[in-house]
Amino acid sequence: MDIALGTLLSPIVLFFLLGLVVALLRSQMTIPEAFAKGLAIYLMMSIGLKGGVAISKGDLGWDAGFVMISAIALSFLLPVIAYALLRTTTRLSEVDAAATAAHYGSISIVTFVAAGQATAAAGLETSGYLVAVAALMEVPAIISALIIAQRGAAQPGSVAGSDRGELAREVLLNASVVVLLGSLLIGWVTGEAGMKTVAPFFVEPFQGVLCLFLLDMGLSAGRGLRNGWRQLGPGTIAFGVYMPLVSASLAAGVAALNEMGPGDAALLITLAASASYIAVPAAMRLALPKAKPSIYLTLSLGITFPFNLIVGLPLYIWLANAISAGAA
Amino acid sequence: MDIALGTLLSPIVLFFLLGLVVALLRSQMTIPEAFAKGLAIYLMMSIGLKGGVAISKGDLGWDAGFVMISAIALSFLLPVIAYALLRTTTRLSEVDAAATAAHYGSISIVTFVAAGQATAAAGLETSGYLVAVAALMEVPAIISALIIAQRGAAQPGSVAGSDRGELAREVLLNASVVVLLGSLLIGWVTGEAGMKTVAPFFVEPFQGVLCLFLLDMGLSAGRGLRNGWRQLGPGTIAFGVYMPLVSASLAAGVAALNEMGPGDAALLITLAASASYIAVPAAMRLALPKAKPSIYLTLSLGITFPFNLIVGLPLYIWLANAISAGAA
């Protein structure tokens, strides 16, 4: 498979692997947290702006609306499936299973970005509104998982008695939702003309910045794995690999129903298959403090993210091509 | 007004508004301080270099010297007016009034940068030496305000017995003075040739970096407002809006006297109208520790900065055009 090799040998994947290997070898090297967090905000502004400009050029039709609604439904649904799978195939407690499930219903923005690069490399076209879809899929999974946790014996016992308003604000106004949607809107309003002035910062250097960021993600994933792998049984590790495939299949169905083009379908499938490691952990810490971060973080960042980046992406693109060929 | 709309819909203003709204909605999102501070130094190096290169191409005549001297005088004078206005129209204590007055005599470099963008968008030409003017206007207001405070009953009671030498060093060698003047000199010495090698970093991405920085400023301004607005009476808030207009009028007079072109005049007017929120607060904390930062910071960053960015800039450009049309 050409795409698979192309993906594997892209600078971003190689830098991720470099970080991973270095961390597993127990190097002490780090990229300062403040610097990496700054780059993360840059990346989100950039894809938001690009999405907004893309929307400003075309027009958002009914079909985009249907995709958005399906995506939200998917984000609500996936944690239910994930929870059921975790409870039947692993020994995770109810609260750990619920917290982990939330991660797999939500999305990983860096996986989305990498999918954007891979689809472009594969010559597929994508629509700007998928950035909005990404932002919309972040939150529903959290709500879904909290309902699951509350139904089970696992009383949430929220952190420090924080009321629901606080939690809602934390979740709905978390950095990635805010920056993605805000930048999308700004890109939409200012359009091509506004973009031209900021492109030398937000467009051209984007792939290079991504390399630096993925080096850091490799370091984090490797360190997380080294510290946390003992807490993951084989069933949990397997979940980190097959759950993305389950989500991808469902998303492929949604994409087929909506008759999405292959590029857009690949992005939607990737979103469903990806698992959160920034927004959801933070929310879980507030809402389900009894759940162990070492489980859900290690699984999402240490297992699922590398799987998606290296094995998943070419697969999802192939799947997207298959369903749209079927549709046509 | 075309300029007003253009300003309002520019990416930098929109990102500022995004940050402001998000902070007022009490989102927890932040841009790491170290990252934002790094960007601030980048911005100052960039405008310093550009100013220096501009000077190296033309020649600094007597008129530039006159403008510089007038600007220094303005920076000395404005705190006197501000102090008188604050003492007569608000309930601020002597020391709070003096500290606040210092901010309005000094300048905001980001407002200056935004004015540079706006004048360029309006098709006006500006001279490089205005960067030096900006640096020169930072400090005199501080001295002026300290003299006022000492005259009043408000004994300074400097922080931790710091001697004057320490204060002078802090004030004269603060980061923005040093980086602006240093980069100006370097740009002047290395000229166009040196600039070419660093332009892909210091010139092309500039506007994009500014967007990221203004997102952070919006967040700071919004949080400052939320925490501090209770301490500001209506009189103080009004001051934050009309004082820039007072300063702008005086600066317009200076510009007319010096027969400055419309672009340069707009920049000088903006400098006078802008209020410091980095260099002066730090100096006040050392020199007038009894003054409340929550007052002067909230006023300068939360009221005056947004006012200048959104309402002020188009107004100052219009004013600059008016006086130079009158002069011609």
Added chain:
Amino acid sequence: MDIALGTLLSPIVLFFLLGLVVALLRSQMTIPEAFAKGLAIYLMMSIGLKGGVAISKGDLGWDAGFVMISAIALSFLLPVIAYALLRTTTRLSEVDAAATAAHYGSISIVTFVAAGQATAAAGLETSGYLVAVAALMEVPAIISALIIAQRGAAQPGSVAGSDRGELAREVLLNASVVVLLGSLLIGWVTGEAGMKTVAPFFVEPFQGVLCLFLLDMGLSAGRGLRNGWRQLGPGTIAFGVYMPLVSASLAAGVAALNEMGPGDAALLITLAASASYIAVPAAMRLALPKAKPSIYLTLSLGITFPFNLIVGLPLYIWLANAISAGAA
């Protein structure tokens, strides 16, 4: 000398001097550590990638292998000479002398980068594998110095009983070795095609980023000098100036033996002449905690780095031209 003036008036040297002067004048301005460390990683990724791409285009012959082996030998040898000189001409204790010697056998990556700029400006061609040479010269000097320290009366008494494995990992997997070699490999594998996608981040802005980084180095060097110069006797200061010349002469011999071209020779000479101030201090702190950082850091960053940057570079280029003219 044209090259000397060109070097002295290059933006990077001027920004270094700006930082140096400002710090000596006791300004409090700083560039946040996290930001500067992020830039350092960027710089290493960039030169690693560029070196790798250069290798991917040519072919690595036996001569490159010989140069690498000679360079490693040089890094082992230089601390022995440095130690002997320090013990005979200064009052440094055995452990301080050994720790300092390690710095001069190892290398400074920023000096190497500056040499790259200067050779390019002088119209000389250089080979990509020199980046690997740089990485290979980082570590041997540390081993060499530890053997010296152990032979002398100076019992290492390693930090907190750290075993050798920990020290080895710290030294062999330190950030610069890892990032340089890793990026070199990635550049080699992805070649020109991969580079094209990341060039707007890793290539074009490089010189500008270097300016910002050197401003920070000037600040560090100046502060180090101000705090630490009392601990340096005249003999030690002299060593900081003549030791680079000793190393440069030896490296020139190696370059002549290997019949290196003038550009490559200049880089090798610069590597030998430069002294570490990041990787080696960290290793010494673990391995020889009794050695005083204020001595070796002040000497390496405060004396030798500025000397090399301002006086050394033109000299080394001249020397490299001389030997290759002799060889031809």
Added chain:
Amino acid sequence: MHSRLRLELIIERMAAPRACKLLEAAGLTGYTVLPAISGFGGETRWSRDTDMSASSDMVVVISIGAEAQVHAALNQLENLLGSHIGVLSVGEVQVLRPGRF
């Protein structure tokens, strides 16, 4: 010198604002929050470098206060902190300006 209490609360960064509100409500006149970079508790180690979400970051809240206020704060914090959050300790210190606390 006058005797006062020094309350030290090691707590999840996300839960800190809530705890701080309680300190204010209990009448303490001030507190200061310090960042932590790594730690260990129960069976797990955390550190900034392994967690991009910063969700396991801790902070340390220090508050110097009079006995009455510190005890008021303790009572409320006890309810607030579940069994899963925070490490709370109180020590005795001497201060110079007793009026402040």
Added chain:
Amino acid sequence: MHSRLRLELIIERMAAPRACKLLEAAGLTGYTVLPAISGFGGETRWSRDTDMSASSDMVVVISIGAEAQVHAALNQLENLLGSHIGVLSVGEVQVLRPGRF
């Protein structure tokens, strides 16, 4: 174990260097400065995120020392700190290597 005093000074970042000089002058053999990220005092809350000038940033200076030196430092700090700056407290601690302090 030997008894020593632990001085803890919560102080404005800009005023800290001056206070540190006093500690050195009082004969204390060492101190360590920690950054704070937010706080509350009087009527106002500060945090890094609301203040681009960092002018209200605080730091915490810790110094372990013998009674004589700590008391010497206290006397001088008392003068130095106006009524508006810094929170100073002293606690008792045990140390292993008494010769150091």
Added chain:
Amino acid sequence: MHSRLRLELIIERMAAPRACKLLEAAGLTGYTVLPAISGFGGETRWSRDTDMSASSDMVVVISIGAEAQVHAALNQLENLLGSHIGVLSVGEVQVLRPGRF
């Protein structure tokens, strides 16, 4: 309230992981590491701004524990810390949930 000990170790950042392993080995149930930004000891001052290698950075390790565990840790730390590293002190504190420590 129950009496416990508060161990505070000011130590070189690079040596900290080793010291932390000892704390775990001594049976302490937790610790938290705080970064320092500058300091003074012996004859030298250090600060983040003067040292690009961060090789003189210090951190502060705090651990609340029961007497037995803290004393076990002290014994081992005493051997570990040469004469050149770390400042170790122990103070008494009161805690609410004694079972934790």
